[in-house]
Amino acid sequence: MRRLLGALAIAGAMAFMPPAHADDTVKIALVHGLSGSPLEAYSKQTTNGFNLGLEYATKGTMTVKGHKIEVIEKDTQFKPDVARALLAEAYGDDDALIAVGGTSSGVTTAMLPIAEENQKILLVEPAVADSLTGPNSNRYVFKTSRNSSMDMEAQAAALKPDKDLYVATLAQDYAFGKDGVAAFKKALEGTGAHVVDEEYVPQNTTDFTATIQRLFDALKDKPGRRVIVIYVAGIDALTPLAAADPGRYDIKISTGGNILPAMKAYKQVPGMEGAIYYYYGIPKNPINDWLVKEHEKRFGSPPDFFTAGGMAAALAIVKAIETSPDLKTDSLIKTMEGMSWDTPKGPMTFRKEDHQALQEMYHFKIKVDPKVAWAIPELVDVIKPDQMKIPVGRNNQE
Incomplete structure (x- = not known):
């Protein structure tokens, strides 16, 4: 009888226990630069977009499949050694x-091996270089x-290239600029x-005098259409x-x-054509409509370039957690490979082979409206x- 009562007591207690891990908190770390570079504005936009994305995807509950989502933010100060240490800390201590x-x-680039060492996912946003999903990735x-x-496939398409097109490029001397020109x-x-x-100029160049003269000299006597293509960030x-x-x-x-503050300078070149990743007035879908409305309500301005990217990252993570059979890294990887999900730009898909999200780009022509602070693409x-x-x-897969 005592054994029977004991068994019943254990069974009764188990009946009131929540499912394993049901109320565990899932921690997501934003590990990016918040100080020390002009690019910090990109990170802050990413943060806003990421938090809005979690809110949208969870209908304001910040809960996915019973798991509360907690966001941890760490400032790399745009230093590779700091970034590596903070990413390891996020995976380990946090x-x-x-x-x-x-x-x-x-x-x-310096963060990629830390993800492999810790066998945990690093979702790259908003860094752009091709090499981040290249041979040295994982x-x-x-x-x-x-x-x-x-960027450059779209940029090239916007230029309608043929044998009469002569181009000189201006880029920064690091992974973003070099990968961009190679891709172009x-x-x-x-x-x-x-x-x-x-x-190629140093990352924080302010004096372009000699560089511009070399660009002009290279192009001015060419017989066809002459174009200087600029591919820089933060300057x-x-x-x-x-x-x-x-x-x-x-x-x-x-x-x-570019981001809206930078596009004020585009008013100097009305009619210029190029390619853009995101502009809040271009995509027509419910997610972008919600993002534009909420961002203007909360921040008094439209969402920007990297706000949309941050939201896309959050929506991808929520979709992965919702779809994966469990929260083991291998299960999440298998779920995310080939996964499609909706974003402010429309659908994106993680290519199975290298985990790059395939997505639309936009060919634009600059319009100047004196009532708008920036040029309109x-x-x-x-x-x-x-x-x-x-x-x-x-x-x-290899």
């Missing part, structure tokens, strides 16, 4: 399930941000277009270049989209993923 970061492609790295090839040259292969000069190369009057040599400027064409030749960075 027991983060997934980390998101970083902002600079160079700093993020199976634990996923990437919601667009990559350099997407790859995108032009087979079109007949010519790249006649590549100029304004457009203003000094426009001030140098490339029009006197019949040279045009082209560059990709009006949509010319939507460039679908299957219209871009995005090389596979590495094969995670």
Whole structure:
């Protein structure tokens, strides 16, 4: 009888126990630069977008499958050694399930092996370089941000390249700039277009005088269409270049989209064409409608370039947790490989081979409206993923 009562007591207690891990907190670490660089604005936008994305995906509960979501934020100060240490701390001491970061492609490169050492997922957002999902990456790295090839495939399409196009490029001397120019040259292969000069400047350059002269010298005597393509982040190369009057040599400027404060400078080049990752007025879907409305209500301004990226990252994580059979890293990886989900830009899909998120880009033409503080990138064409030749960075199945 005592044994029977004991068994009944244990069974009764178990009946009132919650399912295993049902109320465990899932920690997500945002490991990116919040100080020490002009790029910190990108990180802050990512944070806002990420938190809004969690709110949207969980209908305000911040709970997924019974798991409370806790966001931990760490400042890498844009230093590779600091980033590596903080990512290891997030995985270890903080027991983060997934980390998101970083902002600079160079700093993020240093973080890749830490994910592999800890056998936990690093979701790259908003760093762009192709190499982040390249041969030196690993199976634990996923990437919601667009990559350099997407930027430049779209940029090349916007220029309508042919044998009469002559281009000189201006980029920063680190992973973002070098990968971008390499991707641009790859995108032009087979079109007949010519790249006649590549100029690389230090990451925080302010004096472009000598660089601009070399660009002009390389292009001014060419027989066809002459274009300088700018591919920089966190600095304004457009203003000094426009001030140098490339029009006197019949040279045009082209560059990709940027955050809204930076696009104030684009008012100097009405009619300029290029390619953009996101502008709040372009995508037409319920998620973007919600993001624009909520962001304007809470922050008094439209969502920006990297706000959309942060939201896309959060939506991907929630979809993965909802869909995965459990929260083991291997299960999450298998769930995320080939996974499609909706974002403010429309659908994205993690390519199984290298975990790069395939997504739309937008061909734009600059319109100047004196009532708007920044130049408006009006949509010319939507460039679908299957219209871009995005090389596979590495094969995670090998």
